[in-house]
Amino acid sequence: MSAAFDVDVAVIGAGIHGAGMAQAAAAAGHSVMLLEQTAIAAGSSSRSSKLIHGGLRYLETGQFHLVRESLRERSTLLRVAPALVRLQRFYVPIYQQTRRRPWQLRLGLSLYALLAGFTRDAHFGTVPPHQWATLDGLDTANLQAVFWYHDAQTDDQALTGAVLRSAQALGARFICPAQFTGATLRDDGVDLKYQHTGLGQQCRARVLINAAGPWADTLSASITPAIPVPELERVQGAHIVLPGAVERGIYYLESPRDGRALFVMPWRGQLMIGTTETRFRGDPADVAPSHAEIHYLLGVLKHYFPRYGASSPDDIASSFAGLRVLPGGAGHAFHRSRETMLVPDRAQRPRVLSIYGGKLTTFRAVAQRALRQIAPSLPPRRALARTDQLPLHAS
Numbered sequence: 001m002s003a004a005f006d007v008d009v010a011v012i013g014a015g016i017h018g019a020g021m022a023q024a025a026a027a028a029g030h031s032v033m034l035l036e037q038t039a040i041a042a043g044s045s046s047r048s049s050k051l052i053h054g055g056l057r058y059l060e061t062g063q064f065h066l067v068r069e070s071l072r073e074r075s076t077l078l079r080v081a082p083a084l085v086r087l088q089r090f091y092v093p094i095y096q097q098t099r100r101r102p103w104q105l106r107l108g109l110s111l112y113a114l115l116a117g118f119t120r121d122a123h124f125g126t127v128p129p130h131q132w133a134t135l136d137g138l139d140t141a142n143l144q145a146v147f148w149y150h151d152a153q154t155d156d157q158a159l160t161g162a163v164l165r166s167a168q169a170l171g172a173r174f175i176c177p178a179q180f181t182g183a184t185l186r187d188d189g190v191d192l193k194y195q196h197t198g199l200g201q202q203c204r205a206r207v208l209i210n211a212a213g214p215w216a217d218t219l220s221a222s223i224t225p226a227i228p229v230p231e232l233e234r235v236q237g238a239h240i241v242l243p244g245a246v247e248r249g250i251y252y253l254e255s256p257r258d259g260r261a262l263f264v265m266p267w268r269g270q271l272m273i274g275t276t277e278t279r280f281r282g283d284p285a286d287v288a289p290s291h292a293e294i295h296y297l298l299g300v301l302k303h304y305f306p307r308y309g310a311s312s313p314d315d316i317a318s319s320f321a322g323l324r325v326l327p328g329g330a331g332h333a334f335h336r337s338r339e340t341m342l343v344p345d346r347a348q349r350p351r352v353l354s355i356y357g358g359k360l361t362t363f364r365a366v367a368q369r370a371l372r373q374i375a376p377s378l379p380p381r382r383a384l385a386r387t388d389q390l391p392l393h394a395s
């Protein structure tokens with residue numbers, strides 16, 4: 001006799017991946033329950049650089065599939081969420097001492113336009129020198145060229161909330177605060193336990209989606225019998241916000257210290273700069289910008305925008321840090337793959353699918369891919385909607 005299931009899909013974590021998974025599974029007609037321990041987007045999904053972008057710099061590491069998919073998702077999100085995802089003009093200044101030379105930029109932007117399908121948003125060009133003075137006080141000494149192109153910016157927390165509301169409108173049940181505490185695998189599903197309103201609760205699901213972000217490996221470790229967990233690394237990224245408007249768009253800068261790419265962007269009427277990459281060990285709940293990161297970010301800002309020359313940490317209006325989950329391995333995190341890792345507990349009819357790493361930008365495509373992977377474990381249902389056509393509203 002088949003077991004009685006409470007739900008087709010149980011999702012843990014209301015970050016962008018959990019919300020996206022809940023939306024995709026509910027849109028496919030499945031019953032869905034989503035558990036979140038703290039609040040919507042309490043983890044990395046409110047601490048990102050807030051860009052919906054192809055990721056120009058990923059071309060340097062040959063991540064063409066990721067860039068193409070991200071650019072496709074960018075145009076889908078611009079269409080379904082116009083109030084939440086806005087196209088922005090990006091500026092890339094090239095100085096005498098900049099490592100990436102103008103020909104490299106031109107080549108990269110041409111490839112970027114090709115991968116974007118030569119749409120209207122894929123245009124790029126250079127700012128004529130007589131307009132350099134209009135670029136928000138950007139230092140023009142030794143400036144050789146300023147390229148412009150387009151990518152998009154969002155409010156990551158608001159976007160996650162909008163995707164979650166879309167999932168709820170399709171019937172997904174959201175329980176918060178609810179902390180997942182462990183699960184036992186059955187041949188045909190999962191028995192899971194969680195704490196809600198101080199009480200221990202249980203639920204039987206056909207599939208468990210582990211979308212716990214930086215906590216995902218800890219969550220996997222609480223499942224019996226043990227499931228495979230890839231080698232991972234948590235890398236901290238910090239941003240600081242300072243008073244002062246950025247009118248023209250987003251500045252894509254190269255750190256004079258180590259050549260890393262950073263962004264200076266407008267954020268809620270102020271200026272935001274990020275991000276760093278610092279190896280993190282410890283409890284993900286404790287992540288916070290370090291003094292070294294704050295000085296590094298201030299240093300880059302002062303270097304490119306002389307009007308911030310006298311700024312000190314006391315001038316910082318706010319700051320935050322988040323955790324990327326990257327594949328483990330040798331070499332600097334900057335060069336590590338940003339592709340999302342989807343790891344099932346077994347090859348055939350998975351009962352658990354863990355989502356490790358990834359990008360805000362590609363959440364919808366990742367959810368579709370994950371849904372295809374768990375489809376053999378789920379009963380056929382009548383689809384209610386397609387997620388690439390569901391509008392996402394600001395509130």
Ligand SMILES: Cc1cc2nc3c(=O)[nH]c(=O)nc-3n(C[C@H](O)[C@H](O)[C@H](O)COP(=O)(O)OP(=O)(O)OC[C@H]3O[C@@H](n4cnc5c(N)ncnc54)[C@H](O)[C@@H]3O)c2cc1C
Nearest residue numbers: 013015016017037043044045049051180213237358360361
């Ligand atoms: C510094 C930085 C900058 C970034 N910039 C960009 C960018 O500009 N563009 C882009 O596309 N991507 C960017 N990213 C990547 C993107 O932010 C992340 O990939 C994405 O937010 C991860 O979402 P998630 O849902 O997997 O995890 P999270 O958002 O961390 O969500 C996990 C959730 O699970 C919950 N949870 C954990 N354990 C439990 C439990 N036991 N029970 C219940 N709930 C639990 C947590 O409370 C949390 O809310 C950036 C990442 C970082 C760190």
